[in-house]
Amino acid sequence: MIFLTGAAGFIGANFVHHWLGTQTEPVLVLDALTYAGNLESLASVQGDARYAFAHVDIGDRPAVAALLAAHRPRAILHFAAESHVDRSIHGPGDFIRTNVQGTFELLEATRAYWAALPAGDQAAFRFLHVSTDEVYGSLGTEDPAFTETTPYAPNSPYSASKAASDHLVRAWHHTYGLPVLTTNCSNNYGPYQFPEKLIPLMIHNALAGKPLPVYGDGQNVRDWLYVEDHCRAIARVLDAGALGETYNVGGHNEVKNLDVVHTLCDLLDRLRPRTDGQSYRRQIAFVADRPGHDRRYAIDADKIARELGWTPQETFTTGLARTVQWYLDHAEWVEHVTSGAYRQWVGQQYGAVAAVQA
Numbered sequence: 001m002i003f004l005t006g007a008a009g010f011i012g013a014n015f016v017h018h019w020l021g022t023q024t025e026p027v028l029v030l031d032a033l034t035y036a037g038n039l040e041s042l043a044s045v046q047g048d049a050r051y052a053f054a055h056v057d058i059g060d061r062p063a064v065a066a067l068l069a070a071h072r073p074r075a076i077l078h079f080a081a082e083s084h085v086d087r088s089i090h091g092p093g094d095f096i097r098t099n100v101q102g103t104f105e106l107l108e109a110t111r112a113y114w115a116a117l118p119a120g121d122q123a124a125f126r127f128l129h130v131s132t133d134e135v136y137g138s139l140g141t142e143d144p145a146f147t148e149t150t151p152y153a154p155n156s157p158y159s160a161s162k163a164a165s166d167h168l169v170r171a172w173h174h175t176y177g178l179p180v181l182t183t184n185c186s187n188n189y190g191p192y193q194f195p196e197k198l199i200p201l202m203i204h205n206a207l208a209g210k211p212l213p214v215y216g217d218g219q220n221v222r223d224w225l226y227v228e229d230h231c232r233a234i235a236r237v238l239d240a241g242a243l244g245e246t247y248n249v250g251g252h253n254e255v256k257n258l259d260v261v262h263t264l265c266d267l268l269d270r271l272r273p274r275t276d277g278q279s280y281r282r283q284i285a286f287v288a289d290r291p292g293h294d295r296r297y298a299i300d301a302d303k304i305a306r307e308l309g310w311t312p313q314e315t316f317t318t319g320l321a322r323t324v325q326w327y328l329d330h331a332e333w334v335e336h337v338t339s340g341a342y343r344q345w346v347g348q349q350y351g352a353v354a355a356v357q358a
């Protein structure tokens with residue numbers, strides 16, 4: 001079986017669905033169920049005998065060690081993290097605790113388990129670390145896209161904590177021989193994403209008649225990767241990636257934030273028109289910029305295409321249409337996650353914008 005940390009979150013939950021839909025091997029999800037962890041995203045696999053869940057913090061080394069000893073996985077895919085840049089600006093402590101200290105504890109539990117495996121199992125074992133393109137910093141308009149050899153230059157507490165975790169993973173390979181793989185991907189979008197991130201937040205606010213808060217001038221560029229394409233990439237790297245290597249994963253979709261929001265509004269105008277016949281674009285509100293806001297991310301995904309034959313299947317047009325339709329079809333899922341702690345966060349982050357009229 002394989003272990004998946006943080007798979008009650010957005011990408012991990014999608015990975016569970018992708019894996020159980022394409023493979024026979026069982027999974028054990030290890031998740032602390034923070035505000036971002038949501039077992040409802042895994043509700044449809046609850047009855048699948050190949051799926052199991054353990055409520056555990058990756059920083060709890062003895063608990064993780066006990067699970068390793070009991071289940072003897074052949075791989076660990078490490079998704080668990082604090083993942084939202086805005087939250088890292090308001091409270092970086094959790095990011096250091098989970099992304100840095102938590103990854104360290106997980107690596108140590110894994111190393112002890114792996115070191116005691118029989119030689120054949122040791123050679124076959126994999127620790128796959130899921131990371132981000134944000135570790136490379138910010139690009140100018142004309143700069144070439146990030147490659148696997150671009151120097152690290154993280155700018156936010158989030159990206160600094162992910163960069164630190166990447167370095168730990170690398171060092172555990174070079175020093176101890178732990179068989180690791182690292183992926184650095186661009187901005188994911190798709191089903192089950194918590195509506196604090198740009199795309200689901202905009203869909204949610206549009207439908208709720210709330211302002212669509214665009215930071216700064218809206219000209220920041222992100223590369224957008226449909227989450228299922230990302231899941232296919234991770235499965236491929238697990239299967240055939242070279243030990244100790246890193247792979248950049250991108251969607252070949254560089255889009256300015258304002259264009260993302262316009263496209264979402266146009267899709268919603270068609271699929272769920274406002275009752276007054278006006279466009280959702282009327283709800284766009286330019287708000288204060290994020291401190292230290294990275295201007296542009298772009299991924300050169302040539303290595304994973306060349307060496308492992310992975311390319312994204314979804315274009316931004318097709319992926320975004322699928323995503324909007326998913327959120328329209330899953331209003332109950334959205335309703336359940338937009339209660340409690342999330343509402344408090346919205347009050348803190350967007351208090352000033354809440355007054356803007358639609």
Ligand code: NAD
Pocket residue numbers: 005006007008009010011012030031032033034035036037038056057058059078079080081082083084098102130131132133162185186187188189194
């Ligand atoms: P997410 O915030 O949706 O989910 C994170 C999950 O980790 C949640 O289920 C949460 O409960 C769990 N978790 C948090 N702290 C934990 C702890 N201490 N112990 C155990 N579980 C814990 O994140 P996501 O968007 O699914 O991202 C998954 C991974 O992919 C992260 O490592 C993130 O840095 C990386 N990544 C995400 C994106 C993106 O666009 N979402 C892009 C690049 C890289």
Ligand code: TYD
Pocket residue numbers: 084085086187196197198199201213214215216220221222257290
């Ligand atoms: P986000 O989804 O938070 O991902 P990241 O910061 O990891 O790239 O944000 C994507 C882009 O959208 C980023 O440039 C910030 C911008 N943004 C807004 O303009 N308004 C918002 O309310 C949010 C959440 C993000």
